[in-house]
Amino acid sequence: MIHVNTKVNGDDAEFLCDTRETLLDVLRERLNLTGVKEGCGTGDCGACSVTMDGRLVCSCLVLAAEAEGKEIGTVEGIANGEDLHPLQQKFIEYAALQCGICTPGILVATKALLEKNPDPTETEVRYWLAGNLCRCTGYDKIIRAVIDTAADMREAS
Amino acid sequence: MSLDDVKTSNFKFVGTSPDRPDGVDKVTGRARFGADAQAPGMLYAAIVRSPHAHARILGIDSSKAEALKGVKAIVTRADFAEGLEGENWNILENVMAGDTALYDGHAVAAVAATSALIARDAVKLIEVDYEVLPHVTDVDEAMAPGAPIIRAGTADASVPEGMHPNVVRYHESGHGDVEAGFKEADLIVEDHFKTEATHQGYIEPHACLAQLGGDGKGELWCCTQGHWNVQKICAALLGLETSQLRVTASEIGGGFGGKTTVFIEPVALALSRKTSRPVKLVMSRSEVFRATGPTSSASMDIRIGMKKDGTITAAQGTFRLQGGAFPGAPMEFTAMCAFACYDLKHVQQIGYDVLANRPKQAAYRAPGSPMAAFAVESVIDELCNQLGLDPIDTRLKNAACEGTKASYGPRYPRIGLVETLEAAKAHPHYSAPLKPGQGRGISCGFWFNFGGETSVTLALSEDGTVQIAVGTPDIGGSRASMALMAAEELGIPYENIRCTIADTASLGYNEVSHGSRVTYASGLATIQAARDAKRKLCARAAAKWGIPEDAVKWEDGCALPAGPNAGKFPPMPIHEITAEMGATGGPISGHYEATPEGAGVSFATHIVDAEVDAETGKTSVSRYTVVQDAGKAIHPAYVEGQYQGGAAQGIGWALNEEYIYGADGRLQNSGFLDYRIPVASDLPMIDTVIVEVPNPGHPFGVRGVGETSICPPLAAIANAVSAAAGVRLRELPMSPPRILAALDAQADG
């Protein structure tokens, strides 16, 4: 077992883990952050997307031990209390989610996109999200929600 | 119900698209899905699976696993009920192999341990002694003389004599005299088609948390499309009394038909019973592909005759479907849907249900229909091409309408195929110019839609707000639709209503969320439950006013004196009645239960533009439009979502998705890396047109909308590829090597 000190959504967190456990395993099973989803365990679906020191990664492809000293961001950290992030608002408004299992990963990924590129084209959004599988929506309403949120956020800033 | 009883106009709430009640939970990560449950003292389970396509199980040695620290129990087939028959026996046989492993991935044993890692390590220590048997995975090979016999004696009485024992069911339907019809034709096109098995590809793997005591009382939490069905099957497989097992449906991360049965739930319950502790069991993605229920693969022959003016004179189809090592491939649906779009004098359909060494198929969005549409609509396209006819006009000429005798038997009531074709023809997409290298395809599609057992309770709170308990897991935004229909009926704001998916202890039996039945059947029951509550509310107001009950009507959330008493008393709002209900006769609820049978059939017409890279055979979809009859769209944004989602799945099925088995009978692509579902950059925006031809079987005219949208894309894309590249693909998926080979074959003459 390895003892790990890390920071999740701004709060200090520490845990013991097996060396083979992934960051995803620990976020879900030890830290009860079950908003982070496991869809494949092999980095192909993006449902487990988190940020690590601001960089978008699949938490299923990070060992829990690698989180030592890092800052992790999950879907649970996107809203500020009851104040939803504009992306969260827009996803509900645009019906950009159906079953909702891919939604946490897509929100983490699109938030990272808009921080890097506040004015993405449709093609840029689609390629950025290529690693986030959604089987319900055909992506149409997701893409529209992201582009429209970006426009709103540019106007607000 | 006749169409006169259907409300078709002056809606206040229905037809708007408010925010979904589960929205905030789902965007914040609070929503609890199958794998998100925990319980004190919980163990983790993992399953041992056969690496062989067909093998006799000679012995299972679990001694090494039992010796591993943290391992608490191991179960095999011996831990389940004996003496089961029929489909229960088939399901048990699929959930845990008996004396023979029938496909790669078939469960053989399972282990519960104190951590998921230990459970997975223990699986590797369980030694199974197999005698490998010959196998077959292709449907045509499985029917051929000399094919390995998968389960002798499975065939039922419908199968004609002389067929291979792997053919287990036979279907024949139609009317007229097809040979006479073909004689009237100016052109007959006859072709052979094949489609590979595809998977629903829901992003949430199957997951459950089970607790079962030695006293036979159990609790089960799982992601499912139908928890009463889970309750019934699990009780049978474990020898329990049904009512002693309470099942709660979690939020469900996609199902598309694949979560209408059980795979892991009975195993978790058996492990819990053996350990007296809660057991959590979550499938890996690889297990989902290898051992849940993909579609059938199909081999089909289609023959259609047409006159020069486009009139279809006769149609004939033979449909061979393998559904894994168990009976149940939906070949009768394939046969019945094949020609359902057309008004035919002479039509004949034949179906074969064939066993193969593959996992037991499960429903996938309009099960059986998409492959039929692929074959039939491709042949119609070919006839139009050869006769120089417009594909929409030709379909309009033959389209089924009210009064048509359907190819599968009944006469249609009011239906909307013609309206979808006309809307498609009028859509700017159909007349938009194509760029060089692009081709346009169109196709129609059909699905029956179902009703099924349904029970709904609507309870009023003291403050006049309303809670609805329905029993159909919400797989497409149905909680919002239920609340909209109740709001419409009660005349109170959508926001004052909360709809919840009740557990099995809280309502009577509810059929699974499948067959596009939820907005239709649970919606109908919700409306009727609201009407039941309204009657009670009116009675309370009548008593207070001292006038007869039938002299009170309900309008805009208030009781109103009517008839001779009109205007005598001010309207009494719902919250005034409910505030006093404890003293005026007790709590007020509305309830309805029935097996509604008026689900309206649904049709769609799709238009697609595709582009083929002639040097590599790669196809890209550049424009897509879905036109479909919804009867009445309760929540239009979610109806659009169903149209778009079905089209996207159909595009995947057409171009890239397939089960690939090696010569060893093992599945070679059990992950999202090589089972290639469409990613965001693969697709264009998907335009939608909602046609509304009311269903006489629903108070607001609703038809199911979930499934029909996956029926047309396969053929629409094949037709577009044919127009773009000049080659007809008769086998799915239309992968680049296949298209390139077709182009090469054409170039070689």
Place this chain on the structure above:
Amino acid sequence: MDYHTPSTINEAINLAANAPGSTRFLAGGTDVLVQLRADIFTPDTLIDVKHINGVHDITQNRDGSWRIGIAVTGAEMSEHPSLSEAWPGVVEAMDLVGSTQIQGRATLTGNLCNGSPAADSVPAMIAAGMTATITGPDGSRELAIENIPTGPGKTCLAKGEMITSLTIPARGRHGGDAYLRFIPRTEMDIAVVGVAVNLQLDGDEISQARVALGAVAPTALLVPEAANAIIGTTLDEAALEALANAASAACKPIDDKRGTIKFRTHVAGVLAKRVARLAYTRAKG
């Protein structure tokens, strides 16, 4: 499995050389963790190299060549302005590996050491003439990239040896490189065929060229015959045709779930022409 985070190269090499059982180095982990999770391979000792000084750096040497640290991610390469300008083919090839999420972790060195014949970055590195510094208990050696993979999942690195840095040559004037791959979807697939071309112009004429192929043989191939087909030409149609034929002729592919022998052989030629045109356009500026 033991997990170590050495802070120096020497420490890492000592661990690898002396650990009992199997060892693996961990950089981005996008292959190592998949193999761990899918029970394909679990090492007894895992050595995380990301805590070693300098492994995250991209530096340009005085002679114009570049040193890429072994833990530099694909995303960091794409974000580096002058590296992308000098070697767009190498950067784009790395960028094609997996999703945005994978790019946040995956490294050139990891892509190379994983030993996949279909690795996207490897043909681009070979075409660019890149080299790797390999350090072990007995010191360091420099090897051309094409000499490192020895077969599917295999490299020439001995126990205790690790790649400690990668070097890209100076771009020089009038040069251009490009990489394209064929996949059935637009993203997220493993290459069915990959082709990289790197060339240098003298006026309109190609003076030097290197052509490399991926996913058509047990290892990525450097194909001098394909390069010779375009050297001394202005990439006219005849040269392109000769290039395509040479590329197809070099293929020794297999039939598998991702493509057939015939398909791969044909598409290698198709892509070679497209990639060469792109590299030529880039070289022209």
